[in-house]
Amino acid sequence: MNKKLQQTINYEIFDSLESMPQADRDLYQQAIAATEKSHSPYSQFKVGAALLLDTGEIIDGANQENMAYPSGLCAERVVAYGASASHPGKKFVKLAIAARNANGDLVANISPCGSCRQSLLEFELKFENDIEILIPAGEGRIMKIESIKQLLPFHFSF
Ligand code: THU
Numbered sequence: 343m344n345k346k347l348q349q350t351i352n353y354e355i356f357d358s359l360e361s362m363p364q365a366d367r368d369l370y371q372q373a374i375a376a377t378e379k380s381h382s383p384y385s386q387f388k389v390g391a392a393l394l395l396d397t398g399e400i401i402d403g404a405n406q407e408n409m410a411y412p413s414g415l416c417a418e419r420v421v422a423y424g425a426s427a428s429h430p431g432k433k434f435v436k437l438a439i440a441a442r443n444a445n446g447d448l449v450a451n452i453s454p455c456g457s458c459r460q461s462l463l464e465f466e467l468k469f470e471n472d473i474e475i476l477i478p479a480g481e482g483r484i485m486k487i488e489s490i491k492q493l494l495p496f497h498f499s500f
Pocket of ligand 1: 382385387389404405406407414415416417418453454455458
């Protein structure tokens with residue numbers, strides 16, 4: 343029988359950085375600090391990411407641009423590929439993302455782009471382990487999304 347279905351996204355909203363659990367807050371603050379590692383002379387948009395591994399280690403990084411624009415890479419993939427290459431076999435547990443605009447102000451809303459979602463999904467599938475995502479959600483709020491899968495419904499995989 344034909345059906346109309348829905349898919350839900352499970353996420354939590356924290357009113358402020360201060361109201362988050364300490365570990366999430368530390369990870370998010372590390373993502374903010376990592377914006378300073380950005381190489382973004384073309385967009386002036388500094389994205390920082392901090393990834394918690396199951397070992398408790400945190401890998402951070404930032405977007406890296408190139409004068410041949412498509413050669414650049416988003417912060418999320420810099421960190422995910424870096425962690426996979428430097429800590430092979432370690433599960434990805436949680437990823438925090440923050441950004442600063444050309445004025446150096448924190449950006450109120452940012453969410454991983456489609457290519458980053460697909461790239462992160464690879465590790466969620468590989469490790470059979472959901473990756474929580476922490477992102478700014480307007481007016482100082484922080485959103486915690488339960489998994490990458492939920493950010494990429496009907497994802498590509500084979
Ligand atoms: N960027 C990221 O680092 N992450 C995203 O999820 C989207 C965009 C970077 C790419 C580019 O260096 C700059 O932000 C402006 O698009």
